[in-house]
Amino acid sequence: MTQGANLTGRQDVFGIGDGFGYRDFIVILAVAETGSFRGAAQRLSQGQSAVSRRVQRLEDHLGVSLFERSPTGARLTPAGSNFTSRVRAVLHDIDYAIASARTAGVAGNGHLCIGMTSSFSRGPILSLFAEFTERHRGIEVGVTETNQSELLTLLSHRRLDVVILSEAPTPENGDGLLISRERPYLAVARDSSLSGRETINWDEISAQPFLVSSSCSGTQVADLILQRTADQRVLPHIKRHRAEHETLLSLVSLGLGVTVVMERRLGATIPGVSFIPIGGQDEAVPTSVIWRPENDNPALRRFISLARIEAKRNGALS
Missing domain, CATH: 1.10.10.10 (Winged helix-like DNA-binding domain superfamily/Winged helix DNA-binding domain)
Structure with a gap:
C-alpha cells in the first residue's frame, strides 16, 4: 500500500x-x-x-x-x-x-432494479437480459412484476431504475427507448376448428370467449382485445380468472375458450394448444424501456447502452 x-x-x-x-x-x-x-x-x-x-x-x-x-x-x-x-x-x-x-x-458491481408488467420466455427482452447479465455478472438484478401504474410510481420515486412496458415511450414518463414490436398470437385448442390457420383476423374471433388473467399482464391483454374489437357489433366476451399464464393455456387446451399471447411468451407451451398470429405486421405491439433521466446509476447506463444495441438489431432504432 x-x-x-x-x-x-x-x-x-x-x-x-x-x-x-x-x-x-x-x-x-x-x-x-x-x-x-x-x-x-x-x-x-x-x-x-x-x-x-x-x-x-x-x-x-x-x-x-x-x-x-x-x-x-x-x-x-x-x-x-x-x-x-x-x-x-x-x-x-x-x-x-x-x-x-x-x-x-464501470458497472462492475452494484444493483439494477427492473420493473415489468409480465414475464417473458423469448424475444428481444430475454436477449437483452441475457447479454446484460453475461457482461456484468457483478451486478445484482432485482425484478418487480406489477401493474403499469405502480411501476411508473416506483420509477418516479427511484425505487426502480428502469421499467419495461408494452407501449411506445412517452415524454411524460421519462426517457424512453422503443426496443421492438411484437405480434399478438391467438392460443386455441389444437382440436379447434381454428387450429391450423396461418393467420387470423380480429373480426373472425370477436365472438370467441377470451380467457384473461386478472393479474397486471391480463389487464393489458384485456385492453388490447377491447381496442382491436371496438368496431365490432358484438362486444367480446372476456372471462377473467385469478390464474397465471400457464393455467390459462391449460384451460384453452380443454376447449374452454381462447386467449391472446404476446410473442415474448411463446416459449411457455402447453400440449394441446396451437398459436396463430393475429393480423399482419401492423398488429405488432410496441415494447419499450422507460427510465428517469436524473438517475445516475452506472448499472442503468450500461443496461440502456445494451438496450440501444438490441433496439437497432430489431430495426426499432435507426
Whole structure:
C-alpha cells in the first residue's frame, strides 16, 4: 500500500487539518515498514530530507514523537506504533472505498432494479437480459412484476431504475427507448376448428370467449382485445380468472375458450394448444424501456447502452 505508484490521484483524499493528507500518512507508514528514513525515501522516490521534514511536521502537530531516531534507523515509539496501526486501518478502508466507487463507475458491481408488467420466455427482452447479465455478472438484478401504474410510481420515486412496458415511450414518463414490436398470437385448442390457420383476423374471433388473467399482464391483454374489437357489433366476451399464464393455456387446451399471447411468451407451451398470429405486421405491439433521466446509476447506463444495441438489431432504432 505504501508504494509510490499508489499515491497518484489519492493524495488529498483524507486529512486531519492544517494541510495534512493522504501523502503524509503514506510517508509515515513507509518509514515504519522500512525502519529508516532512507529506505522510505527510496521506496517513495523522494528525497530523504523531504521524508524527514514530513514526519517531523506531523510529530510537531501531534505533540508526540512517532519514531526514535538513531544512526542505524528509526524505531516506532509506543505512541507511533498505536498511531500507525490506526492509520493503516483507515487507509485500507479508504483504498477499499475508492476501488468500490471506481468499480461501480464501470458497472462492475452494484444493483439494477427492473420493473415489468409480465414475464417473458423469448424475444428481444430475454436477449437483452441475457447479454446484460453475461457482461456484468457483478451486478445484482432485482425484478418487480406489477401493474403499469405502480411501476411508473416506483420509477418516479427511484425505487426502480428502469421499467419495461408494452407501449411506445412517452415524454411524460421519462426517457424512453422503443426496443421492438411484437405480434399478438391467438392460443386455441389444437382440436379447434381454428387450429391450423396461418393467420387470423380480429373480426373472425370477436365472438370467441377470451380467457384473461386478472393479474397486471391480463389487464393489458384485456385492453388490447377491447381496442382491436371496438368496431365490432358484438362486444367480446372476456372471462377473467385469478390464474397465471400457464393455467390459462391449460384451460384453452380443454376447449374452454381462447386467449391472446404476446410473442415474448411463446416459449411457455402447453400440449394441446396451437398459436396463430393475429393480423399482419401492423398488429405488432410496441415494447419499450422507460427510465428517469436524473438517475445516475452506472448499472442503468450500461443496461440502456445494451438496450440501444438490441433496439437497432430489431430495426426499432435507426
